Amino acid sequence: MTNEAEGGANRRDFLHVAAATMGGVGAVVAAWPFIDQMNPAKDTLALASVEVDISNIAPGEAVVVKWRGKPVFVRHRTEAEIEQARAVPIADLVDKQTDADRVQEGHADWLVVMGVCTHLGCVPLGTRSGEERGDFGGWFCPCHGSHYDTAGRIRKGPAPKNLEVPVYSFVNDNTVKIG
Amino acid sequence: MAEWKATKPNNKALAWVEERLPIISLVNNVVGKDTPTPRNLNYWWNFGSLAGLMLVIQIVTGVVIAMHYAANTGLAFDSVERFVRDVNYGYLIRAMHANGASFFFIAVYIHIFRGLYYGSYKAPRELVWMLGLVIMLLMMATAFMGYVLPWGQMSFWGATVITNLFSAIPVVGDSIVTLLWGGFSVDNPTLNRFFSLHYLLPFVLAGVVILHLWAKKISDSGNPLGIDVKSGADQIPFHPYYTVKDGFGVAVFLLIYMCYVTFMPDALGHPDNYIPANPMSTPDSIVPEWYFLPFYAILRSITFDIGIPFTDVVIVPAKLLGVLAMFGSIILLFFLPWLDTSKVRSTKFRPVYFWFFWILVADMVLLTIVGGKKPEGIWPVVGLIGTAYYFAHFLVVLPLLGKIEKTLPLPESIANPVIKAAE
Numbered sequence: 001m002t003n004e005a006e007g008g009a010n011r012r013d014f015l016h017v018a019a020a021t022m023g024g025v026g027a028v029v030a031a032w033p034f035i036d037q038m039n040p041a042k043d044t045l046a047l048a049s050v051e052v053d054i055s056n057i058a059p060g061e062a063v064v065v066k067w068r069g070k071p072v073f074v075r076h077r078t079e080a081e082i083e084q085a086r087a088v089p090i091a092d093l094v095d096k097q098t099d100a101d102r103v104q105e106g107h108a109d110w111l112v113v114m115g116v117c118t119h120l121g122c123v124p125l126g127t128r129s130g131e132e133r134g135d136f137g138g139w140f141c142p143c144h145g146s147h148y149d150t151a152g153r154i155r156k157g158p159a160p161k162n163l164e165v166p167v168y169s170f171v172n173d174n175t176v177k178i179g
Numbered sequence: 180m181a182e183w184k185a186t187k188p189n190n191k192a193l194a195w196v197e198e199r200l201p202i203i204s205l206v207n208n209v210v211g212k213d214t215p216t217p218r219n220l221n222y223w224w225n226f227g228s229l230a231g232l233m234l235v236i237q238i239v240t241g242v243v244i245a246m247h248y249a250a251n252t253g254l255a256f257d258s259v260e261r262f263v264r265d266v267n268y269g270y271l272i273r274a275m276h277a278n279g280a281s282f283f284f285i286a287v288y289i290h291i292f293r294g295l296y297y298g299s300y301k302a303p304r305e306l307v308w309m310l311g312l313v314i315m316l317l318m319m320a321t322a323f324m325g326y327v328l329p330w331g332q333m334s335f336w337g338a339t340v341i342t343n344l345f346s347a348i349p350v351v352g353d354s355i356v357t358l359l360w361g362g363f364s365v366d367n368p369t370l371n372r373f374f375s376l377h378y379l380l381p382f383v384l385a386g387v388v389i390l391h392l393w394a395k396k397i398s399d400s401g402n403p404l405g406i407d408v409k410s411g412a413d414q415i416p417f418h419p420y421y422t423v424k425d426g427f428g429v430a431v432f433l434l435i436y437m438c439y440v441t442f443m444p445d446a447l448g449h450p451d452n453y454i455p456a457n458p459m460s461t462p463d464s465i466v467p468e469w470y471f472l473p474f475y476a477i478l479r480s481i482t483f484d485i486g487i488p489f490t491d492v493v494i495v496p497a498k499l500l501g502v503l504a505m506f507g508s509i510i511l512l513f514f515l516p517w518l519d520t521s522k523v524r525s526t527k528f529r530p531v532y533f534w535f536f537w538i539l540v541a542d543m544v545l546l547t548i549v550g551g552k553k554p555e556g557i558w559p560v561v562g563l564i565g566t567a568y569y570f571a572h573f574l575v576v577l578p579l580l581g582k583i584e585k586t587l588p589l590p591e592s593i594a595n596p597v598i599k600a601a602e
Contacts, residue, residue: 035358038372044362064459069364071459115459119498121343122336123461143340143465144479145554158482160496 049179051171054110062127064115067178071115072166073127073139074176077150082108084137085151095162099151102165112168112176113152117141119159124148139163184213207418209396214417217402219593223297224400224421225428226290231388232429233283238381240276241325248328250374252367255330256455274444280322281447282436284470287315296536298524299401305516307398310391312512314384319471321380324373326468327365331452336465338365338373344478347499364458405525406589413593464553472550473543477569478505479554480562504566511573518573520581528587535576542568 050067052074057063062075077085085099103111115123124139124146125131134140134147136155141148146157153162168178186204188194197203207213247266249258262269291311294300300308327338342359346352361368399408408414415421439446447469451462467475481501486493495503511518526533542565549562590596 038358038361040357040360040362041368044366044368047363066459069362069366069458119343120340121346122340122465123459125461142461142463142553143336158479158497158501160498 047179049177052176052178053174054176055174059109061129064127065178067166071123072178073111073113073115073152073163075111075113075127077109077111081137081150085149085153088149088153094154095160097151097153097162102151102153102162104168104170107170110176111150111152112178113163113165116164117143117146117159118154118161118163119144119146119157124163183208186211186213209392210417210422212416212418214396215408215411215414216400216417216421217408217413217593218415219402219404220400220421220424221403222424222428223289223293223403225425225432226286226293228425229428229432230283230286230290232432233279233286234381234385234388236275237279237283238385240272240279241378241381243272244276245378248374250328250371252330252370252456255328255370259329270444271440274440278436278439278444278447280325281468281470282432282439283318284322286432287318288470291315292540295539296526297401297403298405298519298521298526300516301519301524302516303398304394304401307391307394308516309513310387310394312509314387314391316509317380317384317387321377321384322468322470324377324380327370327373328377329452330370330456332454332456332462333449333452333465335365335456335458336461337467338369340465342369344502344505347496347502349499366458401524402593403525404527404590404593405523406593409592410594412598466551469547469551472548473546474505474508474550476546476550476562477508477566478502479550480504480559480566482559504570508566508569511570515573515577519577521577521584521586522581523586523589528589529584530587531584532580535572535580538568539572542572 047068050065052063052065054063054074054076057074057076059076059078060081062073064071064073066072082099088099090096090098100108102113115127117124119141120143122141122143124134124141126133126139126148132140132142134156136147136149138148138150138152138155140146141157141159144158146159147155148159148163149155151162152165154160166178168176171177184204184207185201186197186207188197188203193203204213244262247258247262247269249255259273263273264270294308294311323337323341327334342356342365345355345359348355357363359369360366361372402408449466449468454462466472478501481504482497483500484493484497485495485500521529521532523529526536546562546565546569549558549565552558554562
């Protein structure tokens with residue numbers, strides 16, 4: 001206790017800092033389970049992948065399937081629609097991706113995208129026949145007016161990104177497995 | 180500054196309590212006979228007590244509804260319908276709760292605009308103002324989560340749009356959204372936690388109301404002249420004078436409220452919320468409740484990125500900018516006591532600010548209208564202009580006006596005109 005008179009850091013200061021530090025670390029560690037419980041639970045994570053029968057989707061038609069609680073659009077594109085998507089100069093795009101990047105090789109007529117607008121998560125219109133498809137023939141989001149083209153790329157409106165392409169594979173010519 | 184006075188109750192039981200816990204003094208000093216209050220408060224000062232009343236109504240009706248509600252995506256919608264159709268007086272209590280939210284916001288918004296008009300946010304009342312803003316934020320969070328609980332189409336899609344706002348945050352945005360949802364979309368875990376928080380937050384809010392009143396006691400109530408209290412002649416006790424006046428306001432306000440509750444319980448709601456939530460189909464247009472429309476308009480008005488000109492480099496994308504503008508429009512209000520540089524509180528003596536105040540009111544009405552329209556045609560432009568004015572009002576007009584405006588002479592005291600008239 002001799003150095004207390006000298007005005008420097010003393011044993012008591014050290015104990016205060018050490019105790020406060022341990023208390024702080026303890027509080028953070030104790031808080032983590034209460035924060036992490038909000039993240040998806042194991043049963044939610046375990047949601048299986050879905051298989052979609054695409055044999056009866058004619059060119060120009062599309063279906064919506066539910067995967068992980070969200071809609072997925074599976075669209076059988078016509079030659080004209082593929083043509084239209086490939087003709088767009090990359091420089092004109094907001095989120096620059098070629099059409100080929102967004103489909104699987106050898107399956108260019110099939111476009112599989114999440115049916116979730118990248119703006120604020122609405123389901124864009126244009127999958128069912130008769131729905132508005134927007135200025136670029138793909139999808140149109142009614143919430144805040146985002147237009148997507150026939151490759152699901154954002155062309156106009158507030159959405160920042162193209163419709164997300166989920167992980168999927170062709171089990172055979174008639175079946176797509178999403179997830 | 181206010182002094183605390185000890186109360187000596189005549190009733191023996193109350194005196195016994197007071198000696199051990201001075202809770203009777205507390206009430207008397209904040210809203211009682213030992214609360215000297217400016218003698219000139221007008222009816223705009225009624226809306227604080229009305230907001231308090233609505234909080235009580237919301238808690239009482241809400242606790243009752245919770246006794247019948249099932250927080251599960253498969254049951255929620257039907258449990259609300261059952262409450263309305265089969266539970267005794269369920270239709271009434273549900274209508275009181277749903278319309279109560281609207282009337283709570285009406286009272287609070289008028290209370291806030293009263294503060295803006297009479298400069299109630301200026302020294303020494305900055306903390307009263309800021310605690311009030313905390314109350315407003317808690318109300319907004321509570322109202323938003325409450326609207327999700329009936330699990331109709333608007334509930335689901337409103338929740339989807341608003342939780343997705345957080346995805347605009349760079350880097351961690353998507354992880355935060357997943358954390359909020361407890362899954363990969365708004366679903367059962369989301370509904371459960373919203374119910375839990377919707378029940379909790381009103382009580383937190385009530386706690387902040389006590390702080391709000393405590394800060395009001397310390398700084399005294401403001402008044403329509405905006406000048407400080409000079410002597411006892413300027414003041415009258417809160418009880419009975421303002422308790423009676425507040426009571427009259429309560430009668431009038433409840434009359435209008437009950438007209439909505441009983442004659443047109445769905446007038447302020449959206450018909451789409453009577454369609455059960457369907458994650459696979461978005462309604463034609465997603466419209467928030469009316470009390471969120473101005474902020475929703477601000478969110479949607481930003482459709483441009485901020486970047487380096489003539490390159491593709493985007494520094495702040497439109498989505499993030501819109502979210503920042505929306506939250507910023509409220510955060511901004513916390514700085515209002517320092518943004519307004521005028522020493523004069525009441526707009527009565529600020530002839531130029533008078534006009535800017537009413538332009539701000541008109542701007543908020545305009546943004547409310549824009550927020551309810553589809554983002555087509557002229558509306559996005561109108562929304563952008565309205566948003567620009569909102570920010571200009573607080574960031575440009577108020578700081579400059581305080582320096583250049585020639586204010587009118589202030590009266591000597593609150594009581595002076597009254598005493599002169601009596602002589």
